[in-house]
Amino acid sequence: MILKLKQQNPASAGSAPVTDTPTVVRGVIDDIRANGDQSVRAYSEKFDKWSPASFRLSQDDINNIISSVPQQILDDIKQVQENVRAFAMAQRASIKDFEMEIRPGVHLGQKNIPINxxxxxxxxxxxxxxxxxxxxxxxxxxxxxxxxxxxxxxIAGKIPANTVAAMHYAGADDIYILGGVQAVAAMAVGTETMKKVDFIAGPGNAFVAEAKRQLFGEEIGIDLPAGPTEILIVADEHADPFTVATDLLSQAEHGPDSPAVLITNSQSVGKKTIDEVNRLLEILPTADVAGVSWDRLGEVIVVENLDEAYEIADEYAYEHVQILTQKPREALEKMSNYGALFLGEKTCVSYGDKCIGTNHVLPTRGAARYTGGLWVGKYLKTVTYQEVTSPQESGELGRLCGRAARAENFEGHARSGDARAHQYLGDKFDWI
Structure with missing residues (x-):
């Protein structure tokens, strides 16, 4: 049995004005492809009221901007980046190049090469x-x-100094104060002053996400399709409704289209969580956003047991899944569709968003069914190589290749194999 104490409000969810985002984005991309920096500047003036002499920050600019940032913020940026670096380097160390000899003189290998x-x-x-x-x-x-x-x-016509500091300490080689579709398009196609890149990563609004989607494959690779932030909490009867409500709203404040869902085996926890959400919205500074998201896309679902809760959570396949139960690690065995798991009441999604060290660029809109989030491996090209040094084995592979290729009517492929069978084993062929 499933009881929904609160569910999405379709009427409210459909009340926003409709913008033809793909058409708008395509127009901007085409314009920048044709006119380069001139169009980049025009769109920056139009959308951001921003038109400096150079969008790129010089090293002196960066140094001056960082000098305006409070020392505590700089120290916190460095501490968070230490956490992210430690986890990312451990991920990198787990990805191995290897070479194997599958038969005498037949060598197969794998290399992991960073994107340029x-x-x-x-x-x-x-x-x-x-x-x-x-x-x-x-x-x-x-x-x-x-x-x-x-x-x-x-932001409001000003350079975001804290962000620039974070970009610099993270290791950015070039920093541009440029936003929106114009930034994504300029990086993807290249302009007179911005060198084309091979891959683009990072979240953004609907226009940024659409720009990445349109440019993917045609010009660049991308990290993953992006959508609004999502949170789903699985809670048992021992969960604290105040904690559940606080964590739901922590993600609802991202935007008016950010769904927040609770699945629990306790009707009492479900009802008390709703009461707590309503109470907290009266004092939350970002309630103007979080309240809209909760009203439109919030859900509280009561189920009979936690196995059912995990099953439903897997169907949602949400970006962030938080487990507030007495045995949170059960979710590691019971669930498979999520961007990231946050286990136990001592852990929260906001840690993942801001400071714990795992990556917060995660799959949304059901993409967790087939992909994980951004990680070191996304920036690597896993390529293969092969070498045959044994004449005997090359000839034997030639015979096998000839038969396999002719089974598919690929005569040209077959003859490449025939040539080795002829050269190294003395096989006779009408065409040689």
Whole structure:
């Protein structure tokens, strides 16, 4: 049995005005592809009221900006980046190059090569997301990426100094104060003053996400498709409704389209959580955003047992899944579809977002069914190589290749094999 104490409000969810985002984005991309810096500047003036002599910050600019940042913030940035670096380097160490000899003289190998150039987009609209600098730039550097171009928009016509500090300490090679589709397009196609990148990572609004989607494959690789932040909490009868409510709202404040879902085996916990959410919204400074998200997309689902809760949670396949039960590690065995798990009441999604060290760029909108989030491996190209040094084995492979290729009617492929069978084993062929 499933009891929904609260569910999404379809009427409210559909009340927002409709914008043809793909068409708008395509127009901007095409314009920048045709006109380069001139169009980048025009869109920056239009969307951000920002048109400096140079969008790129010089080293002197960076030094002056960082000098304006309070020392405590700088120290915190460095501490968080130490956490992110430690985890990312451990991930990198887990990815091995190898070579094996499958038969005498037949060598197969694998190498993991960093992408040559990466673009990192650091959002700055509603909130300056310093943490995205750690997650995108620093992780790329841990993977060995030689050059990272980083873009972040101005906020209310000003340079976001804290974000610039985070980008610099993360290892960005070039920092641009440039936002939106114009930043993504400029990095992807290249302009007179910005070198084209091979890959773009980082979250953003619907227009940034659409720009990445349209440019993917055509111009660049991307980390993953991005959507609104999601949180799902699985809680048992021992969970504290205040903690549950606080953690739900922590993600609902991301935007008015951020779903927050509780699945619990306790009707009491469900009802008390709703009461706590309503109480906390009266005092939360970001209630104007979080309240809209909760009203439109909040859900509380009561189930008979935790096995059912885990099953439903897997169907949602949400970005962040928090486990507030007496045995939170059960979720590691019971669940498979999530961007990241947060186990136990001492852990919260906000730790992952801001400081604990794992990456916060995660799959949304059900993408957790087939992919994980951003990690060191996303910045690596896993390539293979092969070498045959034994004449006998080359001839035997030639015979096998000939038969396998002709079974698929690939005569040209077959003859490459025939040539080795003829050269090394003396086989006779009509065409040779």
């Amino acid at each position: 150039s990466v673009g990192a987009y650091i959002p700055g609209g509603r909130y300056p997301l310093l943490a995205s600098s750690h997650m995108t730039i620093l992780t790329a550097k841990c993977a060995g990426v030689p050059h990272v171009t980083a873009c972040t928009p101005p």
